[in-house]
Amino acid sequence: MTTAGGTPLFLLEFGDIVISFTPYTTSLFILALVFTLLVIASRPERQLDIAFGTDAYMTKEISLSEMRFRRFMAIACGLASMGAVVTGDLFDFCLFTALVGICNVGIVAAVKSRHVQNAAYQYGLVALAATVLLFGGSAMVAATTGTLSLPILATGTLPAVPLAVKAFIVIGVMGEGMAPFYAAKAEMFRAPGAPYVIMCSLSSLLIFLRVIEVVVQL
Amino acid sequence: MIGQYYSWGLLVVLIAAVAGFAALAFEKDDLHRLLLIDLVEIPSLGFIALLGTDLAEALILPGLVVGIAELFALSQIYLVKEGLQDRPVRALRIEVVQRSPAPLVLSSILVVYGVILSGFTGGAIAALGLIFLFLAKDSADDLHLLELASGMSWVLWIAAFFVFMFLPEYWYAALMGAAIGILIKVVTKLALVGTMWGEQA
Amino acid sequence: MKKKTAGRIAGIAAVAGTGATLLSELGTVPPWLGIAVVVVTFPLFLLFLGLWWMARETDADIPFLGY
Amino acid sequence: MIGDLLYLIFAMIFGLLLLGIHRKVIARIQRRPGPPVWQEILHALKFSFKSTWIPQTASDTLFVSVVLIAIGIWTAAFFVVLAGGNLLIIFGIYMLHKIVEHGFGLSSGSPYGKFGGVRSVISAASEIPLFVSVAAVVIFTGSLEIGDIVAWQEQAGPLILAVFPAALAMYVVILSKFPFSPFSIVESKEIVSGYKTEHFGVWRAGLEACNGLKTYVLLLTFIAVFFGPLPFLLILLAMILITVSISFICAFSPMLSPFDSVTIQTLFTGLMLIYVVYLGVYG
Numbered sequence: 231m232t233t234a235g236g237t238p239l240f241l242l243e244f245g246d247i248v249i250s251f252t253p254y255t256t257s258l259f260i261l262a263l264v265f266t267l268l269v270i271a272s273r274p275e276r277q278l279d280i281a282f283g284t285d286a287y288m289t290k291e292i293s294l295s296e297m298r299f300r301r302f303m304a305i306a307c308g309l310a311s312m313g314a315v316v317t318g319d320l321f322d323f324c325l326f327t328a329l330v331g332i333c334n335v336g337i338v339a340a341v342k343s344r345h346v347q348n349a350a351y352q353y354g355l356v357a358l359a360a361t362v363l364l365f366g367g368s369a370m371v372a373a374t375t376g377t378l379s380l381p382i383l384a385t386g387t388l389p390a391v392p393l394a395v396k397a398f399i400v401i402g403v404m405g406e407g408m409a410p411f412y413a414a415k416a417e418m419f420r421a422p423g424a425p426y427v428i429m430c431s432l433s434s435l436l437i438f439l440r441v442i443e444v445v446v447q448l
Numbered sequence: 449m450i451g452q453y454y455s456w457g458l459l460v461v462l463i464a465a466v467a468g469f470a471a472l473a474f475e476k477d478d479l480h481r482l483l484l485i486d487l488v489e490i491p492s493l494g495f496i497a498l499l500g501t502d503l504a505e506a507l508i509l510p511g512l513v514v515g516i517a518e519l520f521a522l523s524q525i526y527l528v529k530e531g532l533q534d535r536p537v538r539a540l541r542i543e544v545v546q547r548s549p550a551p552l553v554l555s556s557i558l559v560v561y562g563v564i565l566s567g568f569t570g571g572a573i574a575a576l577g578l579i580f581l582f583l584a585k586d587s588a589d590d591l592h593l594l595e596l597a598s599g600m601s602w603v604l605w606i607a608a609f610f611v612f613m614f615l616p617e618y619w620y621a622a623l624m625g626a627a628i629g630i631l632i633k634v635v636t637k638l639a640l641v642g643t644m645w646g647e648q649a
Numbered sequence: 650m651k652k653k654t655a656g657r658i659a660g661i662a663a664v665a666g667t668g669a670t671l672l673s674e675l676g677t678v679p680p681w682l683g684i685a686v687v688v689v690t691f692p693l694f695l696l697f698l699g700l701w702w703m704a705r706e707t708d709a710d711i712p713f714l715g716y
Numbered sequence: 717m718i719g720d721l722l723y724l725i726f727a728m729i730f731g732l733l734l735l736g737i738h739r740k741v742i743a744r745i746q747r748r749p750g751p752p753v754w755q756e757i758l759h760a761l762k763f764s765f766k767s768t769w770i771p772q773t774a775s776d777t778l779f780v781s782v783v784l785i786a787i788g789i790w791t792a793a794f795f796v797v798l799a800g801g802n803l804l805i806i807f808g809i810y811m812l813h814k815i816v817e818h819g820f821g822l823s824s825g826s827p828y829g830k831f832g833g834v835r836s837v838i839s840a841a842s843e844i845p846l847f848v849s850v851a852a853v854v855i856f857t858g859s860l861e862i863g864d865i866v867a868w869q870e871q872a873g874p875l876i877l878a879v880f881p882a883a884l885a886m887y888v889v890i891l892s893k894f895p896f897s898p899f900s901i902v903e904s905k906e907i908v909s910g911y912k913t914e915h916f917g918v919w920r921a922g923l924e925a926c927n928g929l930k931t932y933v934l935l936l937t938f939i940a941v942f943f944g945p946l947p948f949l950l951i952l953l954a955m956i957l958i959t960v961s962i963s964f965i966c967a968f969s970p971m972l973s974p975f976d977s978v979t980i981q982t983l984f985t986g987l988m989l990i991y992v993v994y995l996g997v998y999g
Contacts, residue, residue, distance in 0.1 A: 670721055687791065692783070699768075703917070
């Protein structure tokens with residue numbers, strides 16, 4: 231059984247949900263793991279701000295409670311991306327993707343900056359709207375093929391999934407934070423706390439990389 | 449496996465989704481957009497529900513939970529963003545229901561009926577009975593017992609799932625355990641919602 | 650970081666990396682394990698090599714305190 | 717296998733040499749003497765001899781480990797290309813380099829670094845042509861394994877003739893990652909050195925090593941995927957030629973503003989999408 235991500239190294243079975251570790255998904259999984267460990271291990275930086283027109287500058291400090299909350303959210307985000315990159319079930323993938331969307335909002339939710347809050351809010355609206363396409367897409371895949379299992383879908387013996395449905399899933403994932411909708415997210419990166427903010431960008435990247443493999447196989 | 453009306457259903461849901469998205473695109477006010485988003489979420493459940501199988505039933509719940517979680521997160525951000533403070537919620541006061549034996553009888557009927565129905569509907573009806581009881585009395589009751597029951601039922605529910613996963617041959621016992629667990633869970637939680645509401649004033 | 654520590658880490662990384670490659674060549678360990686070890690140790694080796702050869706052995710100069 | 721280790725170090729140094737040639741060619745086109753071609757190698761060495769510390773405002777764990785990750789991912793990419801592994805992994809690593817740049821920029825707390833990092837994030841549009849070119853390659857060869865793609869070309873001739881626009885897309889992607897290119901908004905001069913501003917000493921030397929390796933791996937992938945099996949010396953020659961062609965583009969074009977850069981890359985993505993849909997329907 232060869233998939234777009236290579237021949238599986240091993241399969242982890244939970245009942246009918248099969249988690250497949252192909253070379254591709256394994257590398258993505260390891261990356262998510264490494265960055266999650268980094269989030270746990272590192273403390274936020276103190277961002278410098280320059281007052282325009284003068285030579286005054288100040289550092290932004292992150293309070294302990296804010297740091298704890300954001301660290302928790304970033305770790306949750308890391309776990310959700312790990313789930314999304316290895317899962318062998320289309321609906322689980324969509325669910326994890328939606329979860330990443332929430333966590334991304336959560337990572338910057340505690341930042342006390344109006345710009346960041348505004349960007350996070352707009353991003354959240356887009357992410358929430360995108361879940362319609364995500365869940366709709368996966369439900370339509372189940373309707374046309376009768377299964378949600380990615381390894382079974384990859385065998386190519388089932389009825390073909392319409393292009394529109396594939397587009398649904400891809401646009402849904404893009405809504406969770408890829409290129410055209412990224413504009414809302416870029417403003418979120420103003421927030422101090424590099425290790426956590428990186429998780430926002432890493433998670434959507436990993437999910438985008440996974441959705442390509444998923445859609446190629448459908 | 450697709451029913452014969454699937455395409456029609458799909459068309460209706462798609463129209464609903466497009467209408468929701470269009471409203472979202474036209475609306476400029478952030479709060480209204482938040483409300484509209486909730487509306488847009490419903491077609492996504494519709495897509496799943498159209499499958500019309502047991503699988504769909506199992507998938508709707510996680511979809512719903514994720515949607516609600518996002519909605520909560522967003523409304524929290526909205527509060528912070530707009531600098532809105534927590535405003536006290538006025539208590540619900542219904543003078544019609546006075547303390548008397550009648551509510552006790554009524555609520556026990558509802559609870560028994562709910563237990564017979566079981567599942568979510570049953571939980572809701574049984575909870576309605578409890579809420580009714582709490583509203584009728586003054587809500588100064590000791591809630592620890594309810595919370596304890598809720599916690600225990602949750603454990604039962606989770607344990608049942610583990611039985612499903614690791615000892616599938618005892619599925620019937622697990623099913624019963626999960627059903628009872630979810631029933632008690634829903635009952636207690638809904639009852640707590642009722643009492644908390646009254647408590648704040 | 651002390652010069653000795655940096656040197657030791659660089660040395661261990663180099664030995665581990667080459668060792669794993671050698672072992673995978675002999676067939677003792679699977680090839681992917683050899684590569685994985687190199688991927689981890691090569692950056693460590695490079696960085697700590699740099700830290701090792703620039704590390705001071707003597708005390709630093711008296712810092713410039715301003716006019 | 718031990719040969720692979722030596723090849724890894726060679727790749728790193730040769731990649732730096734390519735970057736040196738790049739600078740030299742640009743300088744000669746602009747009628748400057750320019751640095752010697754081995755300047756980038758000297759640069760990496762020079763930085764490794766400079767004194768090293770961590771800025772007080774930095775998130776120290778991230779500040780250091782992002783350098784390790786940068787070298788690590790490109791080492792991994794190198795071995796994947798060498799083993800003829802999956803093309804998606806290479807491109808995944810390419811996209812991950814964006815996260816690395818982001819980490820470099822944000823971990824220090826410096827506003828210049830932050831702008832560099834944020835710019836690298838908004839230039840995400842440049843990565844999408846990559847996947848489009850992957851799609852075109854898959855339509856022809858039916859596989860994502862670099863080994864299979866090379867084997868396919870042994871039979872049917874270089875892929876660049878079959879899918880020229882896809883090759884062009886990947887060329888643009890490589891161009892975006894070269895210094896002084898019109899798309900290199902992440903390190904433009906108005907934000908000092910962009911994301912690398914605060915990484916000095918050994919950290920910067922590590923970054924330079926990573927850049928050398930990155931250049932080599934990207935060019936090697938390009939040659940393997942679009943030109944097929946070539947003898948080793950011819951590969952090196954092809955790399956130098958591609959570098960020189962990129963230098964010409966860089967020398968003649970100004971750096972775009974971030975907005976224009978993203979717009980042009982998005983336009984390019986759109987064109988590539990149309991091309992792949994065309995291929996999928998008529999190919």
